[in-house]
Amino acid sequence: MTATKNLLVELFVEELPPKALKKLGEAFGSALLAGLRAQGLAGEHSALNTFASPRRLAAHVSHVAAVAADKPVSIKLMPVAVGLAADGAPTPALLKKLAAVGADASAVPSLQRRVDGKAEALFLETVVPGATLAAGLQAALDEAIARLPIPKVMQYQLADGWSDVKFVRPAHGLVALHGADVVPVQALGLTAGRQTHGHRFEAAMDPVMLQDADHYAHQLQEQGAVIAGFAARRDEIRRQLDAAAAAEGLTSIDDDALLDEVTALVERPNVLVCRFEDEFLAVPPECLILTMKANQKYFPLLDANGRLTNRFLIVSNIRPADPSAVVQGNERVVRPRLADAKFFFDQDRRRTLAARVPGLAKVVYHAKLGTMGERMDRVRRIARRIGEQLGSLALADLADEAATLAKADLLTDMVGEFPELQGIMGAYYARHDGLRDSIAEAIEDHYKPRFAGDVLPRGDVGIAVALADKLETLAGLFGIGERPTGDKDPFALRRHALGVIRMLVERDLPLALPALVADAFAAFPEGHGAAQAEVQHFVYDRLVGYLRDGGYSAQEVEAVVALRPDRWGELPQRLAAVRAFAALPESAPLAAANKRVGNILRKSDEVPETPPDAKLYAEDAERALAAALADVAPRADAAFTAGDHAASLQALAALKAPVDAFFDAVMVNADDTALRRNRLALLAQLHAAMNRVADLSKLAV
Numbered sequence: 209m210t211a212t213k214n215l216l217v218e219l220f221v222e223e224l225p226p227k228a229l230k231k232l233g234e235a236f237g238s239a240l241l242a243g244l245r246a247q248g249l250a251g252e253h254s255a256l257n258t259f260a261s262p263r264r265l266a267a268h269v270s271h272v273a274a275v276a277a278d279k280p281v282s283i284k285l286m287p288v289a290v291g292l293a294a295d296g297a298p299t300p301a302l303l304k305k306l307a308a309v310g311a312d313a314s315a316v317p318s319l320q321r322r323v324d325g326k327a328e329a330l331f332l333e334t335v336v337p338g339a340t341l342a343a344g345l346q347a348a349l350d351e352a353i354a355r356l357p358i359p360k361v362m363q364y365q366l367a368d369g370w371s372d373v374k375f376v377r378p379a380h381g382l383v384a385l386h387g388a389d390v391v392p393v394q395a396l397g398l399t400a401g402r403q404t405h406g407h408r409f410e411a412a413m414d415p416v417m418l419q420d421a422d423h424y425a426h427q428l429q430e431q432g433a434v435i436a437g438f439a440a441r442r443d444e445i446r447r448q449l450d451a452a453a454a455a456e457g458l459t460s461i462d463d464d465a466l467l468d469e470v471t472a473l474v475e476r477p478n479v480l481v482c483r484f485e486d487e488f489l490a491v492p493p494e495c496l497i498l499t500m501k502a503n504q505k506y507f508p509l510l511d512a513n514g515r516l517t518n519r520f521l522i523v524s525n526i527r528p529a530d531p532s533a534v535v536q537g538n539e540r541v542v543r544p545r546l547a548d549a550k551f552f553f554d555q556d557r558r559r560t561l562a563a564r565v566p567g568l569a570k571v572v573y574h575a576k577l578g579t580m581g582e583r584m585d586r587v588r589r590i591a592r593r594i595g596e597q598l599g600s601l602a603l604a605d606l607a608d609e610a611a612t613l614a615k616a617d618l619l620t621d622m623v624g625e626f627p628e629l630q631g632i633m634g635a636y637y638a639r640h641d642g643l644r645d646s647i648a649e650a651i652e653d654h655y656k657p658r659f660a661g662d663v664l665p666r667g668d669v670g671i672a673v674a675l676a677d678k679l680e681t682l683a684g685l686f687g688i689g690e691r692p693t694g695d696k697d698p699f700a701l702r703r704h705a706l707g708v709i710r711m712l713v714e715r716d717l718p719l720a721l722p723a724l725v726a727d728a729f730a731a732f733p734e735g736h737g738a739a740q741a742e743v744q745h746f747v748y749d750r751l752v753g754y755l756r757d758g759g760y761s762a763q764e765v766e767a768v769v770a771l772r773p774d775r776w777g778e779l780p781q782r783l784a785a786v787r788a789f790a791a792l793p794e795s796a797p798l799a800a801a802n803k804r805v806g807n808i809l810r811k812s813d814e815v816p817e818t819p820p821d822a823k824l825y826a827e828d829a830e831r832a833l834a835a836a837l838a839d840v841a842p843r844a845d846a847a848f849t850a851g852d853h854a855a856s857l858q859a860l861a862a863l864k865a866p867v868d869a870f871f872d873a874v875m876v877n878a879d880d881t882a883l884r885r886n887r888l889a890l891l892a893q894l895h896a897a898m899n900r901v902a903d904l905s906k907l908a909v
Contacts, residue, residue, distance in 0.1 A: 216383060216384070229471075234260075236260075237269075243351050246348075254271045264436065268424060275341065280333070292330070302316070342392055349395050353396070358376040361374045362376065412431050435476065445471055449523075498626050522538045568581040583684075588608050594675055595669075610646075614677070635652035659703070682743050683743060687736045755769070784854065795904075837890075841893075
């Protein structure tokens with residue numbers, strides 16, 4: 209590659225969609241670098257630095273050549289028999305092919321002959337000139353723009369009044385600098401130059417004439433009052449937020465998504481402290497925080513105890529000498545939002561949750577599954593059954609009551625305005641109605657876990673209702689054929705299945721999945737239960753992924769899950785025991801022997817259900833295995849019963865020698881029927897003893 213310089217490309221546009229800005233900036237830079245590398249203009253050592261602000265996408269690529277190195281290529285022309293006559297003269301077909309690749313008859317003597325498949329072919333060895341930066345960057349830029357993950361394309365007219373362009377937002381400027389030199393490329397009806405623009409109001413000069421590729425960020429900050437880099441701007445906002453909060457003796461709420469969105473809204477961040485009236489603090493803090501974050505993009509401030517205060521931070525895009533007008537404007541804007549939240553809260557508390565329950569019968573849940581009222585009745589039935597299994601009739605009654613009220617807050621004004629608060633507001637209203645804390649907690653918690661890593665419901669009542677809600681969803685939607693396909697899961701059924709798994713495993717519930725799924729389908733009208741097996745399989749598939757995410761291997765997970773244990777709270781202990789067993793020198797031969805025993809028993813249709821008869825043992829190896837099994841099995845069983853799965857598996861190590869000797873000396877499928885059946889009975893006893901913790905055959909290589 210020839211001598212290199214650094215390259216800068218910038219698209220200057222109208223305000224970009226904030227939630228897509230970060231991804232757009234990264235995609236633009238990555239595609240540009242990939243295109244340059246594909247043409248040999250950039251190498252593996254070329255570094256990429258992306259920039260993205262509300263009004264620009266830019267990329268800085270180091271070590272970019274003005275001309276790519278020439279590239280030797282071998283062009284296959286045609287079989288020798290087709291290209292050369294008997295006297296070696298080129299045929300018209302060969303001359304035509306040579307002309308098509310830019311050569312003529314003078315190249316015939318230098319053509320190479322090589323075997324290609326079954327025949328000998330002619331090859332032209334030539335050198336393709338390296339791409340120039342102008343041509344290569346044009347191709348890379350076109351490809352980068354075409355591949356941008358634009359959420360919604362705009363179509364707008366160019367200055368000529370005739371041409372239309374489609375892009376995420378109207379583009380007004382293009383910069384392409386190789387070192388200090390302009391690269392003559394075009395895009396979106398624009399021709400590249402070195403001119404860009406800074407902040408709309410606070411730039412020291414406009415336009416900003418860029419000196420070279422390496423001074424882009426510095427010039428924009430000094431002359432244009434813009435922090436061009438997304439990460440740099442985000443860090444500056446975070447620094448200002450922390451400093452402003454600390455000055456007030458408070459802490460800013462931590463929200464990475466909000467920080468990203470605000471970073472995409474400003475070019476010159478300026479954090480200011482604002483206040484609202486104390487009277488609004490009587491409204492649940494979740495309501496105030498959500499309205500400030502979602503509607504205004506503000507950062508609420510918390511005290512040392514994590515309680516919401518009447519102060520919040522704004523990120524302004526201007527830095528006036530006197531910021532009072534900006535502060536007062538934002539305080540004036542947020543006040544009606546908070547007043548609305550207070551009004552909704554006050555109005556909602558005028559009716560009890562119980563009084564709202566009949567209204568659920570008028571809300572359609574799904575065209576094929578009826579109303580929310582009918583869904584609530586199904587969840588009640590499932591929750592009551594789970595409550596009975598978890599504790600007592602008293603717990604079942606509480607679960608029934610909580611399930612009855614769990615969806616009532618969907619009909620409140622507050623949840624109508626802020627759907628994200630469903631469950632949370634139900635808990636506030638339940639306490640206002642004088643209901644016990646366990647009911648209020650269950651109403652809030654029955655949506656949990658809402659996402660990966662979310663907390664589980666706090667009490668048994670919440671667990672019962674949360675399980676019932678998720679199982680009803682799975683049973684209902686699978687029953688009408690609404691299944692996840694590929695990466696599409698519009699009803700979040702994978703998340704619901706994972707929620708069921710986490711509660712069963714992490715809360716160590718004495719509940720078996722088949723019974724839970726059966727109870728869920730039993731809550732539906734007769735004829736809806738055809739998908740029970742499919743739901744079980746779906747949840748088991750998610751269970752495997754959940755356990756694999758815990759750091760266990762596919763073999764370890766398969767060995768434990770293959771037994772379909774009833775109590776999933778034991779799965780982590782079983783997996784740890786399997787891992788410890790696999791480290792023993794006896795594990796591999798025992799796993800192989802276990803697999804062999806399983807195959808023998810599976811292929812036989814005469815395995816007795818009775819224990820083997822010691823009088824029928826004909827070989828010493830039989831007697832030795834039976835004696836070893838009589839010694840090991842009780843110890844392994846006792847450890848298993850005590851919950852010490854590791855000790856249960858490790859006790860099996862003593863069986864290695866007698867098992868090996870048995871298969872070396874004993875013919876299981878003996879001609880004598882009594883002898884054969886007795887040996888099968890012994891193997892069945894061995895198989896049962898070896899596979900209480902896990903199916904050890906899954907560990908066999």
